[in-house]
Amino acid sequence: MITPHWYLPLERCATLDDLRAQWSPLLERHGMGPSYEPPRYSDAMLAFIGACRLPARLRLAALLALGAAFDFDLRLALGALDEEIMLDEAPWPDSVAAAVRDNGSALRVESTDPWLTAFVAGRLAGVRGTLSHDGTRLETWRAAFWDAFLQMVCRHAWSEGVALALRQGADAAADGHEALAIAARGTHVHGIDTPGEWAPQLANHDFQRILLQLLDGGLAADRLAAVALPAAASVDNSDMLEFLLAHGAQVEAGRDHALAVAARNLAFGAFAWLLEHGADIHADGEAVLAAAVETLDDTMVETVLAAGADLRAGGARAYRAAQEAEPYDLYSVEADLREKRAGMLAFLQRIERDGHASAPAGPGT
Known part of the structure; x- marks a missing residue:
């Protein structure tokens, strides 16, 4: 089972060798x-760095000795832990002190493998050197760590982790309010109304609790309409849409954009919910129709047209959307895309000609 608490057995370790x-x-x-699908590994590292009760020197040593630098940015670990490490003022070996001591203290960590401790020391010096060359301050990476940690704990509906992140100054507005968007998607993955792979024992109400926690932590309520509404719509989470409405989301402020998002993501249930709650099918120059066309899915386009979208008014935009559509989550081969685009163009032309929707013709028809 995927869980951010994977590190708990490590809290009994006393040495780097134990870890x-x-x-x-x-x-x-x-x-x-x-080797697993992102962001599982980065979530594991964020949880270990931010919540594990091991001393900072052991946590950082473990990341440097055992962490995969290509899959996790070690500068985040340094941002979270290095201030405490430098208070320790551990000296560098005389053989390297002249080259690296200006970047901070060494790590007080030992191993029965001298090569491992040398590797940790070298990697620490390298990461600190990268920070120095980049010209970025440690405080910047500390803030980036806690923002990433907040997004991770929202992904797992980990209430105590959210509280920890907010105490450490995490910004719920970071990365376009991604933490809020994650919570608003809830357990839905690609519109499947079952607990997602991230947290098999969680339900929508767990994520709803996180949403309220973010609001209590100072998140502006108007973000519910601007961010949470389209996020829930994108994964067809109608239950979450109902929750947002019940907890103060000004649906009229975000429903039109959310309607286009629902169409773009083949979220038929959310699309119907938004229409029932007053979303404008003609908003932003028939943007909803263009969004449906981008899916290259004839059923979605038919649904939007049946809801009243005007192909004649939005034809230029719809045709351009068909020509440029790249729904790679559905079609991964360029040849398949060309065929689908051609089929959608022909479909739109038949609608204009005949005045009604019918399935796109197959190749060669």
Whole structure:
């Protein structure tokens, strides 16, 4: 089971060697290793850095010794932990002190493998050197870490983690209010109304609790309409839409944009809900029709047209959307895309000619 608490057995470790023995088996057991679909591994690292009760020196040493730098930015770990590490004022070996001591103190960590401790020291110096060369301040990476941590705990509906992130100054508005959008999607994945793979034992009400927690933490209520509404619509989460309406979302402020989002994501249930709650099918110059055309899905286009979309008024935009559509989550081969685009163009032309929708013709018809 995927869980951000994978690191709990590591809290009994006293040395880097102890951590090394359990690190990979634990990640594999929880399906959160580097080989798994993102962002499982980065979520595991964020949870370990931000919530594990091991001393900072051991957490950082574990990341440097055992972490996969291509799958997780070690500067985030440094941002979260390095201030405490530098208070320790551990000296560097005389052989390297002249080259690296200006970037901060060493790590007080030991291992029975001298090569491992040398590797940790070198990697620490390298990451600090990268920060120095980039010209970025440690405070910047500390803020980036806690913003990423907040998004991670929202993904897992981890209430205590949200509280921790907010205490540490995490910004719920970071990355376009991504933490809010994650919570608003709830358990839905591609419109399937079942608990998602991230948290098999969670339900929508767990994520709704997180939404309220973010609001209590100072998130502006108007973001519910601007961000949460389209996020819930994008995954066809009508239950979450009802929750947002019941908890103060000014639906009229965001429903038109959310309607286009629902059409673009083949979210038929959310599309119907938004229409029932007053969304304008003609909003923004027939943007909803163009969004439906971008899916290259004739059923979605038929649904939008049946709701009153005007192909003659929005024809130029719809044809352009058909020519440029790239729904790679549905079609991964360029040849398939060309065929689908041609079929959608022919479909739109028949609608204009005949005045009604019918399925696009297959190849060669």
